[in-house]
Amino acid sequence: MGSRADYVTRSREWIASILSRERRFLSAAEIHRRLRRAGERVSLSTVYRTLDHLRAKGDIAARADTAGEATFMLCEPAHHHHHAICANCGRAQDVDCAAMEQFAESLRKRHGFRLDDHALEFFGRCRSCR
Amino acid sequence: MGSRADYVTRSREWIASILSRERRFLSAAEIHRRLRRAGERVSLSTVYRTLDHLRAKGDIAARADTAGEATFMLCEPAHHHHHAICANCGRAQDVDCAAMEQFAESLRKRHGFRLDDHALEFFGRCRSCR
């Protein structure tokens, strides 16, 4: 039965550590640039493949930025991507969403829309960037 | 002073009419396909340029779909892109958002996040697709 292994490699550790240090959405190219700066020689395709791997495992959240470029961020609850994204530093913080869920429910009642998933993003300035 | 004109052309009328008929997010390629089906000979670049033009005017909303491809939809209030997107037919309906605004306000108080803009999307089944 298909239970594929999960090798721990230098590239993967580096990419994970970058995502873990910078708690914000990064593109594959940005991650690749940081690797080179750190002196790590990892190919861009490996970055893409690793990000895809992490996404499949549910370890990171992916979203397309305004230009449509894919970006990735470490994020535990794989199913609730609610973030407050700072227009200045780009950092994203998680947002608790009890009120959100409640609103989603009222949505269904008023609009007859059966909800499978939802995504909410705020754009602005975080506390430290004001 | 730079107030550019706004010519009414065959291509633009067609593209506007397609967006007006289909109230859902369409990619440039999808719009182009519809034009050809209708027997209209419009280049893909013109589709892109027209969509960009409409977006600049604030007549349409743009968003990257899950694959990162740009999609466009006719949408009056240029600053509030809240949509309920049907996973089946793809149609997007506007969602009233008084409760949303209120939630955004509490966000600021609790997280110290100064809000510039926000985007909210629901994915599921609309009434007629259930």
Added chain:
DNA sequence: ATATTTGCAAATAATTTGCACGTAA
């Protein structure tokens, strides 16, 4: 030993651009 990951170079796919020609005003 063997399955998995990687690098590299080439293939795709979406989008943009330069430029000569067409068209609305």
Added chain:
DNA sequence: TTACGTGCAAATTATTTGCAAATAT
């Protein structure tokens, strides 16, 4: 007429893939 729009082909950019070599288990 003249500013704006369009087609076409070429350029750019993000992402994916095939395959042989490297590496983790």
